[in-house]
Amino acid sequence: MKTTTTLAAAAAALILTGCQSNYSADLRNQTPQPVFAQILEASRDGAFNRAAVRLGPGDRAGIGPVRMRTGRAVLVVDTKPNPRAPSQIEMHPGTMFLEIRPMSGDLRAPFEIREVR
Numbered sequence: 363m364k365t366t367t368t369l370a371a372a373a374a375a376l377i378l379t380g381c382q383s384n385y386s387a388d389l390r391n392q393t394p395q396p397v398f399a400q401i402l403e404a405s406r407d408g409a410f411n412r413a414a415v416r417l418g419p420g421d422r423a424g425i426g427p428v429r430m431r432t433g434r435a436v437l438v439v440d441t442k443p444n445p446r447a448p449s450q451i452e453m454h455p456g457t458m459f460l461e462i463r464p465m466s467g468d469l470r471a472p473f474e475i476r477e478v479r
Contacts, residue, residue, distance in 0.1 A: 383455035385435040386426030391417035392463040393473050397441045399423075399462075401453070403430045417462070426457075439475055451475045 391397050396418045402409040412428040412435075428435070432455060439462055440448035449472070451460070459479040465472055 381432045382429055383432040383435075384427040384429050385453045385455060386424065386428070386457045387437055387453070388422070388424055388457060388459045389415070389417060390422045390461045390478075391419060392461050393441070394419050394464075395441050397439050397462055397473070399425055399437060399439045401426055401428050402436045402438055403428075404434045404436055409436065437475065439473070441473070444472065446472045449473060449475050451477075 385401055387399070387401070389399055396416060399415050399417065400411050401413040403412050412430060413425050415423045415425045417423050425437075435453035436450050437453050437458070437460070438448050438450045449462075458477060461476050461478050462473050463476060465474050
């Protein structure tokens with residue numbers, strides 16, 4: 363009976379906390395302008411900034427690790443001025459290797475995020 367109670371308490375603790383994972387990214391800015399990257403945690407109440415980094419043209423930087431509920435991490439990249447909405451990509455647990463590149467090879471065009479590994 364005591365074992366059943368202990369297992370039930372452990373299961374309840376897992377349900378209440380949810381599964382959590384670590385998220386990070388190795389970023390390379392291949393654009394001619396500085397960019398700002400953020401790891402956001404998405405929820406029903408909106409998105410919460412968990413980490414941020416600025417990358418100059420040609421820079422490489424790491425962001426994270428950030429521990430949060432699995433499946434809620436989004437990397438958002440923006441620059442100023444940006445005539446479009448910020449670029450974003452859903453993150454998977456662990457470290458992602460990403461390049462921020464101009465779309466269509468046009469250095470003045472908005473950028474895209476590509477996974478390189």
